[in-house]
Amino acid sequence: MEDLVVPLTALATAVAVLVLGFGSLVARRLVLSRDVGTFDCSMRREVPGGARAHLAGSWMLGLARYERDRLDWFRFFAWSLRPARSLERGRLVILGQHAPSGPEAGTVLPGWVVVRCAYGTVTVELAMSEGAYNGLAAWVESAPPGQGINVA
Known part of the structure; x- marks a missing residue:
């Protein structure tokens, strides 16, 4: 024993x-x-490379939360209470959204849409539910006076 x-x-x-x-x-x-304004959201961003720029193949699972003038994104598997990425509303431009297809369909949750955004010179893709996308588009469009509307 x-x-x-x-x-x-x-x-x-x-x-x-x-x-x-x-x-x-x-x-x-x-x-x-x-907090109100928090939703599940996966993210992947463009790998810089000039003409060879492409989107990184791996999605990072996380949470997004609206703040007054930015969208904070937190990694799902992390212990930090600080956001891994903050996207300022004034620099975030929604380029469009689409349903995942091909290999992409197996990497995001079922029923989610992929939202392609420009953030300065970088392209970011966010995957979220349709309702969360509607909220994101409304949040970007409702920028305070003096800021442009950034939905293409």
Whole structure:
């Protein structure tokens, strides 16, 4: 029986670390999503390269939250309460949206749309539900006076 004490202690410690890690991710998501204007949103951005520029193949799962003049995007699998990316409303231009097709259809959640945006000189794609897209378009269009409307 004494031979099992060390392995069982190590196993219990590993399980406790996994449970605490998972619990902290769930708690972080609850803290971030308790504010109004938070929605599930995946993101991928253009890889710079001049004429060879292309969109990175991997989508990053996350949450987006509207702030007064920016859209904050948080990685889903991270512990930080700071956004991984902030997109200023005045620089965000919605170029269009489409239903995912081909290999892209298997990388975003079912029923979501892909929204192609220009952000300065970079192209960003966001994947979200149709309702979230309608909210994003309305948020971009409702910019305060003095800012242009950025929906193509």
